[in-house]
Amino acid sequence: MHEFSLMGEVLEVVRDSAREQGIRRVHRIQMTVGALGCVFPPALEQAFGILRDGDALFADATLEIEERPVRVHCNACGWSAEGADARFLCVECGANAVEVMSGEELTIDGYEGE
Amino acid sequence: MIKVRLMQKVMESNDAVAAENARKLRDAAVFSVDMMSAPGSGKTTILERTLDALIPALTIGVIQGDVDTTRDAERVQARGAQTVQINTGGACHLDAPAVAGALEDLDLDALDLLVIENVGNLICPTGFALGAHERVMVLSVTEGADKPEKYPAMFRSCSLALVNKTDLLPVLGLDLEAFAEEIARVNPDMQILPVSALTGEGMEDWYQWLRDRMAEGQ
Ligand SMILES: Nc1nc2c(ncn2[C@@H]2O[C@H](COP(=O)(O)OP(=O)(O)O)[C@@H](O)[C@H]2O)c(=O)[nH]1
Ligand SMILES: [Mg+2]
Ligand SMILES: [Zn+2]
Numbered sequence: 001m002h003e004f005s006l007m008g009e010v011l012e013v014v015r016d017s018a019r020e021q022g023i024r025r026v027h028r029i030q031m032t033v034g035a036l037g038c039v040f041p042p043a044l045e046q047a048f049g050i051l052r053d054g055d056a057l058f059a060d061a062t063l064e065i066e067e068r069p070v071r072v073h074c075n076a077c078g079w080s081a082e083g084a085d086a087r088f089l090c091v092e093c094g095a096n097a098v099e100v101m102s103g104e105e106l107t108i109d110g111y112e113g114e
Numbered sequence: 115m116i117k118v119r120l121m122q123k124v125m126e127s128n129d130a131v132a133a134e135n136a137r138k139l140r141d142a143a144v145f146s147v148d149m150m151s152a153p154g155s156g157k158t159t160i161l162e163r164t165l166d167a168l169i170p171a172l173t174i175g176v177i178q179g180d181v182d183t184t185r186d187a188e189r190v191q192a193r194g195a196q197t198v199q200i201n202t203g204g205a206c207h208l209d210a211p212a213v214a215g216a217l218e219d220l221d222l223d224a225l226d227l228l229v230i231e232n233v234g235n236l237i238c239p240t241g242f243a244l245g246a247h248e249r250v251m252v253l254s255v256t257e258g259a260d261k262p263e264k265y266p267a268m269f270r271s272c273s274l275a276l277v278n279k280t281d282l283l284p285v286l287g288l289d290l291e292a293f294a295e296e297i298a299r300v301n302p303d304m305q306i307l308p309v310s311a312l313t314g315e316g317m318e319d320w321y322q323w324l325r326d327r328m329a330e331g332q
Binding site: 021 | 241
């Protein structure tokens with residue numbers, strides 16, 4: 001459950017930024033989480049629910065997670081695939097030239113508040 | 115209503131501390147390895163044998179992150195390594211600030227090599243850079259050859275796989291080829307060294323890998 005420490009970090013980043021912006025109530029937080037990132041979105045949501053409890057800044061906040069599938073592209077032959085079809089050795093030409101185009105994201109995109 | 119765009123990596127503050135750890139280690143000319151695996155795959159046993167083989171030619175430090183007891187730390191300390199135990203309090207991974215604290219307790223200038231035994235877990239430690247030069251994965255043959263495909267991110271984050279407990283291959287009716295193929299499918303760049311920490315078979319190749327990487331760093 002490393003999602004707890006990750007969520008704690010997210011809330012600290014937003015808290016620092018909100019202080020700078022003079023924001024007293026955060027309404028929504030947006031994140032992007034890639035499927036290769038070892039982060040389980042439901043566990044993040046659960047951690048969010050627990051960590052914001054009793055915290056005025058986040059009392060009305062919702063968490064929006066945009067999930068990104070793994071997308072790969074072979075730089076040798078141009079083969080590409082997504083999600084369950086993604087492989088890290090090219091299934092067309094066998095080359096060790098597969099690049100991960102997406103799936104490794106783990107970002108705090110932004111938030112809204114007043 | 116104010117919209118604030120951050121586009122910030124969640125790992126940013128951990129990564130910054132990891133970079134600082136890496137700088138400290140580089141300045142002190144200490145080569146460092148972050149060892150990852152599932153629980154029980156043989157990290158501590160490999161470490162014990164490694165210490166027996168390389169001490170006193172090398173001065174070695176060990177940071178023990180493997181959960182709640184000090185048993186592993188005692189095992190390696192008994193072999194002459196400078197040892198620091200990180201009490202993770204049941205946490206599922208080490209992070210860079212915890213390692214930064216442990217580095218304070220080590221005499222880095224005296225060390226040639228630092229091994230960090232991460233928490234036995236194939237998921238949680240993956241995203242947490244510690245600042246070590248290399249990440250090494252220990253996969254024991256008893257875990258089965260399907261682990262790379264099930265935990266691709268961890269395998270992709272490591273440069274070397276020590277495939278351990280090869281002494282048990284005959285009992286299991288498995289061959290190494292199956293492991294090598296499965297690893298190559300998720301991380302074709304990964305180097306693979308079959309070892310048995312029990313019999314010592316293959317261990318010399320691992321010591322040589324360490325010596326080579328240390329020499330490259332000089
Ligand atoms: N048969 C066999 N057993 C091993 C080998 N390496 C470790 N073990 C055993 O595996 C168990 C777990 O080892 P340990 O080093 O504590 O694993 P760790 O949790 O990764 O640190 C112990 O009972 C070891 O004796 C090996 O190469 N062959
Ligand atoms: Mg251990
Ligand atoms: Zn191809």
